[in-house]
Amino acid sequence: MEPKAIFEAVKGKFGEAVVELQEEGFRPAFVVVSPESVREISLFLRDDPAMKFDSLMCLSGVDYKDRFAVAYHLHSLEIGHRIGVKAYLPREAPSLPSVDGVWPAANFQEREAFDLYGIVFPGSKDLRRILLPEDWVGYPLRKDYKYPEFYHGIKV
Amino acid sequence: MGAHRPGNAPPEGRQMSHDPAHSGPAPAVGPVSLGPEAHVMVGNADKFINWCRKSSLWYLLFATACCGIELMQTGASRYDLDRFGAVFRATPRQSDLMIVAGTITHKMAERLIRLYEQMPEPKYVISMGSCANTGGPFYKDSYCVVKGVDLLIPVDVYVPGCPPRPEALIDGILKLQKIIEQKRNFAAKA
Numbered sequence: 542m543e544p545k546a547i548f549e550a551v552k553g554k555f556g557e558a559v560v561e562l563q564e565e566g567f568r569p570a571f572v573v574v575s576p577e578s579v580r581e582i583s584l585f586l587r588d589d590p591a592m593k594f595d596s597l598m599c600l601s602g603v604d605y606k607d608r609f610a611v612a613y614h615l616h617s618l619e620i621g622h623r624i625g626v627k628a629y630l631p632r633e634a635p636s637l638p639s640v641d642g643v644w645p646a647a648n649f650q651e652r653e654a655f656d657l658y659g660i661v662f663p664g665s666k667d668l669r670r671i672l673l674p675e676d677w678v679g680y681p682l683r684k685d686y687k688y689p690e691f692y693h694g695i696k697v
Numbered sequence: 698m699g700a701h702r703p704g705n706a707p708p709e710g711r712q713m714s715h716d717p718a719h720s721g722p723a724p725a726v727g728p729v730s731l732g733p734e735a736h737v738m739v740g741n742a743d744k745f746i747n748w749c750r751k752s753s754l755w756y757l758l759f760a761t762a763c764c765g766i767e768l769m770q771t772g773a774s775r776y777d778l779d780r781f782g783a784v785f786r787a788t789p790r791q792s793d794l795m796i797v798a799g800t801i802t803h804k805m806a807e808r809l810i811r812l813y814e815q816m817p818e819p820k821y822v823i824s825m826g827s828c829a830n831t832g833g834p835f836y837k838d839s840y841c842v843v844k845g846v847d848l849l850i851p852v853d854v855y856v857p858g859c860p861p862r863p864e865a866l867i868d869g870i871l872k873l874q875k876i877i878e879q880k881r882n883f884a885a886k887a
Contacts, residue, residue: 672804672841673804673841674803674804681840681841688840692803693806693807695806695848695849696848697803697840
């Protein structure tokens with residue numbers, strides 16, 4: 542299916558929760574959705590016989606300075622089409638539902654987004670820091686991150 | 698060399714044995730257990746001990762990045778670190794030398810210090826490659842990389858390179874052997 546057709550199908554099912562289709566400069570195109578409905582839309586994209594997006598290729602956090610985003614890259618091994626899903630989040634307390642019940646591979650990547658951007662995924666099986674030490678302060682990939690002077694007495 | 702004991706000359710045409718049981722009755726005085734040809738080396742104890750230490754540098758497997766691949770190369774048959782008596786150990790408790798091969802992050806730093814503290818004395822450290830020396834490509838702008846392993850533990854030899862070739866690492870080990878040769882274990886410290 543073409544991105545346009547996927548967008549129309551998701552829009553027809555979820556209405557207001559689907560905001561727009563970003564085609565310019567993105568491959569695959571992104572379907573922008575509201576953060577609250579990410580889990581329902583993910584389940585639909587995975588289980589609908591016309592979609593069958595059984596593989597979450599990548600889940601990434603993005604910092605646009607005025608807001609955050611979480612981008613999902615989906616691939617259907619059976620049908621062979623791809624689509625991106627994106628949800629914009631406010632800069633204060635960014636949070637959106639976890640999809641690790643939909644695609645188990647999402648868990649590590651959500652933990653990475655939590656570790657480096659501070660995006661919280663309620664409903665996750667295990668949301669801890671994954672790369673940095675447990676007692677690290679701050680989220681280093683945020684644009685406004687300030688490096689600490691010392692960590693455990695060692696100069697950074 | 699063993700001295701001939703008076704009154705007990707060896708028989709003509711017979712090879713002398715090192716075994717005291719074949720060399721006649723023992724005298725009342727002198728080193729009884731040593732035969733007439735017992736091989737005794739007289740020398741400097743420092744020299745002997747340092748020779749032992751430098752010739753069996755067992756190194757800890759501590760490879761955290763691409764330098765680890767060169768370390769494996771160095772240990773494998775083509776470059777053959779075994780010929781210098783250096784073999785790898787998978788535990789710090791059997792190691793004399795820590796080759797820090799790779800980038801050390803702040804998360805790894807605690808583990809590195811713990812491993813170093815578990816090694817028995819005397820212990821030596823070779824810092825291998827730019828990352829372990831100074832932080833390397835991560836020096837300028839990184840929140841997570843330790844800018845040089847000498848901030849954590851004392852380093853004996855720095856091997857430059859990114860990563861160093863096996864020849865460079867072997868040169869580092871030979872340099873370390875030179876350092877060990879100069880150690881004085883018994884004499885008063887200068």
